[in-house]
Amino acid sequence: MKILYVQHDMLVWASARQWSYTTHLAYVEGLRAAGHEVLVLFTSCWAWARKIVGDQRFDQVWINDVTHSLGQRPAWEAPPSLTESDFAWLATLAPVRLGIVMETLHYDPADYAEVPELGRRVPLMQRAVLPHVTHFCVVDEMDVRHVENWGAQAVWTPCHVPQRFFRASRPNVDRPAVFIGSGYARRAKYLQNPRLAGLLEFRASGEHATPLPGVFDQLNNPVRRELLAGEYRQADWTNFVDTAQQVRAKLFDLFLDGLSNALATINLPSFVKTYAGRVCESMVIGQPVVSWRVPGRPQTERLFRDGEQILLFDGDDPDRLAAALERLKRESGLAQRLGEQALANARKHHTTEHRVAQVLAWIQTGITPKYWD
Missing domain, CATH: 3.40.50.2000 (Glycogen Phosphorylase B;)
Known part of the structure; x- marks a missing residue:
């Protein structure tokens, strides 16, 4: 299959590190391991989105993360949020649109009292995302029912890690x-x-004692800005995506090292x-x-x-x-x-390769995956 993968990203490592590689570009590894052709878009480079896509059409569009991509954060920390028109455009590109939700959608009253911003997410998602996304992956098992009650299909997708990190x-x-x-x-x-x-x-996470957080910040600020200021060339975009994935993966490897001993x-x-x-x-x-x-x-x-x-x-x-x-x-x-x-x-x-295969099979058959013996 031919899949367009849209990844929301932060612009500084101090914020981006809250979302692990396993909830980020690891999905691309899983899709490619299954033999699918994947084109990656970053929301941080959305100005190039239509140039990168051109006149291509896809079998599926995967959008990660459909809640945080709507968030309002300072310009130094995150790119502008996606809009309903952005999701409407993505809906024209493939018959299947999968939205990945990386946090709980419905919280306890005490949670809303402590962090009022949590209450903004569902109304935003219902207005901007729901009309244009056909399937949802959710990390909170209780949100499957909520999404189904809205009229979309949903599957619970617990944690996973690419095999190469084991x-x-x-x-x-x-x-x-x-x-x-x-x-x-x-x-x-x-x-x-x-x-x-x-x-x-x-x-402290293991990467903080290395230069790599600074490399991430450089890549997502001066390098990214210089890229977007120039003429679009597919080779330059592919190199940028590959470099971003390598940096992210190395940062994750260092995080795993920090969990040992x-x-x-x-x-x-x-x-x-x-x-x-x-x-x-x-x-x-x-x-x-x-x-x-x-x-x-x-x-x-x-x-x-x-x-x-x-x-x-x-x-x-x-x-x-x-x-x-x-x-x-x-x-x-x-x-x-x-x-x-x-x-x-x-x-x-719980490998990413296995989890992605389960999601693809669920989209095709509607059969809920099993995650234990």
């Missing part, structure tokens, strides 16, 4: 467990809890009601994961067996997290077994 490693039971991510207000109690002192480390990776409670990418990303390097039990998400809980492939703690409770970490240190070999079994499960069920 590797075995050993947890270090003499080191604290690590959390790499945003330490917003509701997570401060984990850093301050005395029982977690020596058990939990808030660690620890007792475990911690997945703390979040606004998004599914496992964060760090869960599967840790598993593909054999790193054990201790995660909050995502409330009211039974399919998410089935992804990994508690006590065999993951350790879960209930509620938003630092003491329960501490108890799980104490168990990891106390039970000889438990951390290693969790890491090994999680890696084996990820190889079978």
Whole structure:
């Protein structure tokens, strides 16, 4: 098939790093691994969109991410948001248009109170995206029903990682467990809890000690601006996309390195009601994961067996997290077994290549994929 892949991107690494490679250009790897021809567009280069497409038509258009591409951010941080007319144009290019949603669509009242901006996303998406997109991939299992109630087709697509990043490693039971991510207000109690002192480390991601974040910023600012100021040439565009993908992939590799040499990776409670990418990303390097039990998400809980492939703690409770970490240190070999079994499960069920194949089969047949044995 011939597929147009539209990727929303940020212009500075300090913001872009919130969206992992696995929720970014990894999808392109999966599509090409299946033998499909893929043309990539970045929203940061939207001024060239029609030049790049020309008079081509496609079997499918994939748009990632249909919520954040509508967001309003400062010009130094992100490109202008896409508009309904942009989505209407994309709808003329292929009979199948797939919108990828990387965060929860419907939140709890407390979440809206803490971050009012979350309430803007659904109305914007219903107005600008829904009339022009035929299928949706959602990361929160509960959003399948919401999207279907709007009259579109939806499938739940949990976390995944391209095969080339898989590797075995050993947890270090003499080191604290690590959390790499945003330490917003509701997570401060984990850093301050005395029982977690020596058990939990808030660690900077591995790429920050390298020049690569600066390379990303250079590519997406002066280099991108110079590219767009010139005459469109397909070879220049292909080179820009390939370079962006290589930089992104290397940054992701460094992030994975930063998850190693620890007792475990911690997945703390979040606004998004599914496992964060760090869960599967840790598993593909054999790193054990201790995660909050995502409330009211039974399919998410089935992804990994508690006590065999993951350790879960209930509620938003630092003491329960501490108890799980104490168990990891106390039970000889438990951390290693969790890491090994999680890696084996990820190889079978959670590669990007497998997930993309499942999505393509769902579009063709309507049969919901299965993500566990």
